[in-house]
Amino acid sequence: MPGKRASEGERREQILRAAFEVASRDGIGSLTIRGVAAEAQVSHALVIFHFQRKERLVHELLDWLIEATSVLHVSEEVASHPRALDRLHALLQQEIARLSHQPRHVRLFFDYWALGTRHEVIRTRIGSEMERYRMAFRAIMAELLVAEPAAFPGATANGLAAVAVSWIQGCAVQAMIDPNFDADEYLASVAGMVGRAG
Amino acid sequence: MPGKRASEGERREQILRAAFEVASRDGIGSLTIRGVAAEAQVSHALVIFHFQRKERLVHELLDWLIEATSVLHVSEEVASHPRALDRLHALLQQEIARLSHQPRHVRLFFDYWALGTRHEVIRTRIGSEMERYRMAFRAIMAELLVAEPAAFPGATANGLAAVAVSWIQGCAVQAMIDPNFDADEYLASVAGMVGRAG
């Protein structure tokens, strides 16, 4: 006996939210169609009706996750600092704060990252997202190098951008398994290390 | 009809190697008792006979992996540098080179890291390993701070050690999904950033 109807868009969104709930709780590897259906209080056949294959649900959940996670963008507050060094510091602070406010999103994203090691589609999807991330830092790093060419001998804008990404990732990743991880002390040390370039 | 016999130790080692083969190829989530047994050319009942539960096999594989991956240790060549800054640089270089020479180990370790997010036992196991890792850097960083107290204002030995771990992890993690990742440029930028302390 079929239940109430819903428009295509609403139902898909409802199922995706349920999928996020399940995946972030039990891991992307433990996501099952039936589990998602139960979470969404819907028959498991309906999930397949809307997503055809489990694979597609997993891919669409990644897209949903990337959108739902407020992706890095240089906020006005960050952009308002005149000195590139201050912008870098503000951006790092903003991102670390954001990540620690969305632990479930970060964990799930991390799951996808591990998956991406073996699945081409997921890898390229994550790769392009990371590229965008890196580019935001690259711009600031390039300015930093122009302002003080001798500050970081041997460094390049691309290299420094990758290092900045490591700071963010490393912080999130270490905090995930170490409950005593001190993000503030971490950020302060990063700032102290790069601070004398201004 | 039972096959040839083998001593307990040999058989376990053989199965663990097969488990590593399967897990590093298909991911720890796709590891099945039957898959491991097939890889080891042995009946799946035998795998259970030696490890009782799949969970135990997974745990012992982690131990095996940590042992097999030549864990960070300050080699004589690294320790021979008189200046702490040079030791740091040599250690970073050594670790990045090591990680890129064992890509399968790194990928699998990363899988376990993601697993550790949801499984207490694995998390603490990885956590203590990471702790050891961090301590090796902490020693060098502490010396660095003593030698040049004003070099990194606001930084602490613990914080800097965590940052160093991020460098290593970030490099490995980015290289895993970005085939164009340039580890040399990355290392050069790290060196340039910390280089002026010496």
Add this chain to the structure above:
DNA sequence: CACTGTATTGTACAAATGGTCAACAATGGT
């Protein structure tokens, strides 16, 4: 109201998986 397309459900099924068990063979001690 009849008709049509779509949303929804329960059932069914084959494959895979973790785990148990009885039988059986190799080994070593007595």
Add this chain to the structure above:
DNA sequence: ACCATTGTTGACCATTTGTACAATACAGTG
């Protein structure tokens, strides 16, 4: 030579999982 221990196997079972399908209810249109 007998026996207990231990390694090894194939058969078996219950459960889960992805997917297919037929039946049914609902909404909109003519």
